[in-house]
Amino acid sequence: MVDIRRKSAHDRWREAVKIRQEWLDHGLSTQPADRRTAEHSLTVIYARISRPKPRFVWVDSPDQAIPLVAGLPTLDQLYGWIRDPHPQGTPPLASDLAMVASQLRGALSAGISHVDPELSPARKGKHNEPWPELPPLKALDAGVPLGVVLHQGIRTALHRSLAHGFRMPMRTALAGSGPVLVCWYGQQDAAWVAYYDALHRLGLASYGPDALDHLGHWAALARSCGWWWPSEDVCIVVDRPEQIHTEPVPGTCHDEVRLRRDGVRYRDGWHPLLA
Numbered sequence: 644m645v646d647i648r649r650k651s652a653h654d655r656w657r658e659a660v661k662i663r664q665e666w667l668d669h670g671l672s673t674q675p676a677d678r679r680t681a682e683h684s685l686t687v688i689y690a691r692i693s694r695p696k697p698r699f700v701w702v703d704s705p706d707q708a709i710p711l712v713a714g715l716p717t718l719d720q721l722y723g724w725i726r727d728p729h730p731q732g733t734p735p736l737a738s739d740l741a742m743v744a745s746q747l748r749g750a751l752s753a754g755i756s757h758v759d760p761e762l763s764p765a766r767k768g769k770h771n772e773p774w775p776e777l778p779p780l781k782a783l784d785a786g787v788p789l790g791v792v793l794h795q796g797i798r799t800a801l802h803r804s805l806a807h808g809f810r811m812p813m814r815t816a817l818a819g820s821g822p823v824l825v826c827w828y829g830q831q832d833a834a835w836v837a838y839y840d841a842l843h844r845l846g847l848a849s850y851g852p853d854a855l856d857h858l859g860h861w862a863a864l865a866r867s868c869g870w871w872w873p874s875e876d877v878c879i880v881v882d883r884p885e886q887i888h889t890e891p892v893p894g895t896c897h898d899e900v901r902l903r904r905d906g907v908r909y910r911d912g913w914h915p916l917l918a
Contacts (some may be wrong), residue, residue: 666837704909800897801834808901
């Protein structure tokens with residue numbers, strides 16, 4: 644058995660590429676949703692914010708969900724609630740959910756063996772400029788710390804593929820019906836899940852049992868379902884797309900992808916033409 648402490652930065656990066664691909668595959672999966680797993684993990688996450696198990700309503704596309712989620716907060720409304728130090732009234736469930744997810748990421752970052760660029764962007768030099776984003780092995784040879792390369796190559800790269808490359812153009816396509824209300828993205832939330840999972844599997848982080856269990860439920864959602872809109876009594880969950888077609892993003896260092904203009908079709912036939 645190889646002592647993980649003796650692995651070189653290059654070896655760890657090569658392992659990280661495999662883990663990143665695993666999570667990108669989950670983020671772009673077209674397999675039917677694993678409804679049992681998704682509902683179990685959502686029930687556990689609801690319990691963490693002292694809410695009972697909701698009634699689950701499954702739909703075949705985000706477009707099908709829109710008429711069912713009226714009354715939930717917009718992103719601006721949620722941010723307004725979070726920014727206000729003394730908000731009036733009972734916080735929306737989405738506010739509590741965002742808070743516990745943020746607390747989880749903080750707890751995970753605290754378990755990393757190096758300074759986490761997720762919390763404190765890594766800087767270098769007397770002018771405090773950011774580390775350059777180079778091809779990974781070249782970056783390591785140039786002295787860029789492994790922790791920075793992993794953040795760039797997993798967290799940032801998957802966010803570009805799954806957020807900029809998928810969910811943001813999809814939200815734009817939905818915006819014709821009005822502001823898209825606050826939701827979570829299931830398989831397209833894989834970027835931050837993959838980052839903390841990779842650091843743990845590479846031996847660069849140690850998480851407490853509670854944080855590891857909590858992360859496991861967000862990971863299960865990324866492996867099992869599409870977008871979801873939570874409310875007090877009902878959780879609307881979207882099945883995964885029927886077809887996804889991507890293309891490489893030119894000029895990137897980390898094999899990033901984006902949806903083609905006609906690159907997604909859902910199981911109800913919804914097939915938006917993306918900008």
